[in-house]
Amino acid sequence: MTNTVLRLGILGATSAIQAYLPVLRSLRTHYTLTIIYDPSEEVVKQCQTRFGITHSTTVIEDVLLHKDVDVVLNLLPVEYHEQHTVTALESGKDVMVEAPLAMSIPSLRRIRDATKKGQAARSSSSINNNTNSNNPDAPKVFVGCARRYAPCFTEVFKKELANLGRIQYARCRNIAGRMNIATPASTPSGINGASAATTVKQLNSPEKFTKILEDVFGEDLTPDRIAFCRYLGMLGCHDLSLMRESLGFPDAVSNVAITDPFYSAIFHYTNSSDGHPFTLVYEAGIDAVPRCDAHLTVYGADKTITVEYDFPRPGEKISSGTFVRVVVEEAGSLQEVGVGNGQGNGSINGKENRQQTEDELLRPRIKRTETVCSCEEAYERQFMALHSYLLGGDSAAKTTTEDAFMDLRLLLMIFEHYNRQCGTIRTPLG
Structure with missing residues (x-):
């Protein structure tokens, strides 16, 4: 080529x-x-x-x-x-x-x-x-x-994360409105609903999907496992891949809950700098509210870093409202605030009520910084990395076969824990 x-x-x-x-x-x-x-x-x-x-x-x-x-x-x-x-x-x-x-x-x-x-x-x-x-x-x-190629993720979020220090807690979430997994039926392309329904029926094969999962679960292939894997095969693996690039591979996973169409798990990590442990809670699911509540948030001692992504849901085209946003919140300077004593002689900015102490008139201010890039930029960066990777030049490609193996290891870690959990804890959650 x-x-x-x-x-x-x-x-x-x-x-x-x-x-x-x-x-x-x-x-x-x-x-x-x-x-x-x-x-x-x-x-x-x-x-x-x-x-x-x-x-x-x-x-x-x-x-x-x-x-x-x-x-x-x-x-x-x-x-x-x-x-x-x-x-x-x-x-x-x-x-x-x-x-x-x-x-x-x-x-x-x-x-x-x-x-x-x-x-x-x-x-x-x-x-x-x-x-x-x-x-x-x-x-x-x-x-x-x-989402792993979005400029504000690679150039802002990861840089802030590298300078955060000890991580104390993390949260990864993706709760979105009901997905339209059809072809572009609802777009102005002129494709009618009947054609889209036919295409979806032809493209999705429950029998083939069940067959590939037999390599993972053997004969113990329950409806909850099938539902969870279908979600991971559509959206969930993107969340976990972003989480893994940001925080590395977890030490362990616990408390997997599959209550279709909602799923959650707790991941356990160790800070590489000082050996201090922290946990990440993953929660995902689908409901009927047309929004995308998807983000990865990492909490340090005095700073919180969040990457939010509002990518088009399956069945939607890119619009001007879709974005990737990085939000950094940290403690800023102290701010004077108004205080009242319940008798009508309150203060404004702490200037009139001299009976209050200095500490009572000051409140920490939050310094909030936002960086936004568009979904188009993320897709463009991805395809530029693909082009460079395939032609053998200098490449920023990171989602290779070797990287996919690490994604698969993480999926299997989740499945293995769920199997152990099902064998020892018989509850409605598995």
Whole structure:
């Protein structure tokens, strides 16, 4: 692959295209939209017209084996991550997949093995990352997690966190309104609801999803486990990935609660500087209130740092109101305040009531600093990192296969504790 402009093949006219394709279309010097697949002909034609994609198809192999596709953008549900990623890699193509890359160790191993076959395929074709065709690179996998590339997260939040000192407590939350996991049916693209419903039914496969979870849970695959994994496979893994990059890998997890559609867990950490322990509470869920209450907050002794993200929910397009925001709160100077004695002779700014002590007239002021960037900036940074990573240049890519393995380790830590909890604590929560 010697061309600078990477040719994209897209799998699935899912909700993610509402965020991805407008940004990719704006990066014309880096990407070109070559072909898109979706099982619904009506949906895929609408997407082709709306986003200026060269070709469209209802046959998935047309994308996976297309000779003019350099990178496959796999936007299909998590049950199709391994299957189609492996096929694309074995044909010598690079792949970008939305987090999580895999839900089990065997699945991740099969994806890794596919890169070796892909390297052989590249050696006998024109698909090659190096100018020296005698030494082709193996195809690469990049995992999509745009909130980790947001400028205010990488340049402000992480810098503040590095200078925070001892962490005393942390909280990670993602409670959002009901998700529309349909294709762009409700957008001005003209796709009607019947077509969207058909597409969703075709794209989601409970049988395939159950099958990949058997690698994790074996025969003990209960409805609560399936519901929790479905959430992690859509939104939850993005939260945990951001948490892991910010605070590192936890020492342990405890008190997992699955009360579908709400989920929570407590993670235990140790400060690297002084060995002082702290906990992080994770809470997530879906209700009918149309808002996104999603953030990671870290508490120090005299400073609190929060990164808030209001990314489009599945089924929504980017709007001017979506953002990533970092808020830093710390103790500031003392402020004089009014005080009354209940007899009408109160003071204003502490100037009149001389019976009050100096301490009673002063209140600590909170110094609050906000930094905001747009969701478009986060997506753009992600795709610029992808481009650099695939072409072998200096890259800020961090969501690689190796990083995805750490995400998977964290998921398995949660599942293992839940299994132990179910075996020893029989309650309505498991």
